[in-house]
Amino acid sequence: MASRLSFANITALAPMVRVGTLPMRLLALDYGADVVYCEELIDIKMAQCRRVENEVLQTVDFVAPDDRVMFRTCEKEKQRVVFQMGTADPDRALAVARLVEKDVAAIDVNMGCPKEYSTKGGMGAALLSDPDKIEAILRKLVSGVSVPVTCKIRILPSLEDTLTLARRIEKTGVAAVAVHGRFKDERPRHPVHCDYIGAVARAVAVPVIANGGSLDLVKTHGDIQAFRVAAGASSVMLARAAMWNPSVFRSAGPLPLHDVMIQYLKYALRYDNHAFNSKYCLCQMLRDKVESALGKRVQAAQNNQELSEAFDLVGVFEETQAALEARRDALQSPERLRDHVIAVDGDVTTMALKFQRREYPPQLTPKMFLLEWSRRQKLEQPTYQTVQRAQDRAFQSTVTVENRKYRSSLWEKSKKFAEQASAVVCLRARGIPESHVGQENGGRPHKRKTEDGRDVGQEKRTKQTGDGERETGGS
Known part of the structure; x- marks a missing residue:
């Protein structure tokens, strides 16, 4: 079992909305960051996601119901990536943490972001005024997951209140506390309050990670240690300095x-x-x-x-x-497909495969084979329902045969290919032979007959098929 992530004496890429996605995190690690935080991800959205192992990209994706990838990670960062969530609900926070805990090194709760997208619903810096909820969330997470739990806060107007909150957070069992040295109503143009960060570091025994030094204190890698000393903290996390040039983490100097x-x-x-x-x-x-x-x-x-x-x-x-x-x-090789797992999602049978045109004889397609089979079985002809995904305009189709539905879990570049892929799933799930399997006659396919006795292979490329689609050679 991998050792637990330590937050002592580290330099980290801070969580940044729209910036802390996988490419930036990997780049920061390449340049010398010890730990990288993902962008804040809202618990309500993450709770709806499903975990998908993306074999093509070699990543683990957490995919929303609308097929947007909310969080993508990979083996290279697994031991050093911290998943930051926005939450105001202990039970939902735990559900999300358990969803991702096997693929990340730690879980962090955002209690410092003052922006509306974070504070609405009581998340982010809004939590600073509700220490009871802070404690409930952190205790639930610490006792409920196997990876370290941390949080990131802003300082309160009163130093005494800031220290009281920090001590209360420490008692929940968190592994570290990141402190952004600005008040809730202050912005990056305001100087960072290193004295507050240092006071927190002296008040608690867990590592304190200083944040907020990009404006005045951190311009190059050499400034990181100076900021650590000025803040009296164990560790440092960088946001804008790293966003502007991630090679700030390089001990040999920026590129x-x-x-x-x-x-x-x-x-x-x-x-x-x-x-x-x-x-x-x-x-x-x-x-x-x-x-x-x-x-x-x-x-x-x-x-x-x-x-x-x-x-x-x-x-x-x-x-x-x-x-x-x-x-x-x-x-999608035949060897892989023979052992491919068939999944049943409700009343839909799915397989993860794509339509490969080159695997089929000229002018013949899976839809045609399925249509011919349905006619021979004296069934109603297959019907297709196709949807388009907004973010990349990819297509996914579901075919219905004998009131049973079949689809590929992979999306296609065109409506035609999506329908063909669903037909392939139906054929293979039901064990219906396809002509490209076991071809004879020197590699030429057998002539296949329609119900009225015509050779399917002799139909013209633009002939209207029985299912209402106009087939072409490029389908």
Whole structure:
């Protein structure tokens, strides 16, 4: 069993909304961060997610009902990533923590963010005025999960109240407390109160992580230790300094920003990060150069390919896409599919597979095989219902045969391919032979007959099929 994460004498990437996604976390670890926090994720949304092992990306994804990936992580960061949640409910917090605890190194509760998206519903800095709820949440988590639990707070207007809260938090059994040295109504332009952080560090025995030094105190890696000493804290976490240039974690000194951005984008491509999130992070790195020629190209980009073009990384983009496609194909090999697990979700039978056009004879498709089989069995013809996913316009189809439903859990690039994939699931789940299995006659498929005696393979490419779809050679 892996050792528990220590928060003593560490330098961490602070939790930052829209910034602390997987590419930025991995980059910070590469450059020397000891621990990385994900962006704050709201418990209500996370509680609805399902855990999915993404074999293509080699990640673990937590996927919302609308198929958005709320949190993505991988083996490389497993022992050093802290999952931060926004919560105001002990039971819901525990449910979310148990959902993710096997894939993260620790759980953190956000009690410091003053923004409305965090404070609404009593989360974030709103918790600072409800110490009873703070204690209830933390005790529930500490006793309910196997990984360390921490929290991140802001200082209160009174030093005495701040110390009282810190001591009360310590008694819940947390592994560390991160302290942002600003009051709830202060913003990054205000100086950080190192004296408050130091007082908290002296008042409790658990490690205290100082936060808030990016404005005045931390410009380079050498400043991190100076901030640690000024705050009297065990550890330091960096937000904006790391957002502007993650190589601030390098003991050997920062790298040119352009090189850092390229490395970030390579991770974004490798892990299929949403293009608009990648664009946001790149623009934060550009800062006052966001209106430069490069900045304008980044802002104009609408997808990962266009982001790659902005940095002259078209070759990297194509290689990455080819590698991911090869992995998809390998996962869909006949050997894998023979042993593929069939899942039943309610009244829907699912398999994780895609329609591979090259596996079928010319002018023949799984839909045609399924239609022919249904006619021979004197069943009603199959019906298809297809939905489109908003974020990437991918398609998923469900086919109904004999009042039973079948679909692929993988999404396709077109409506046609989605329908074909659902037909494949139906054929394989029911054990209906497909012509590409056991072909004879020198590799040529057997001629298959429709109910009226015609050769299916001789139908014209644009002939209207019995299920109402116009088939083409590219389907």
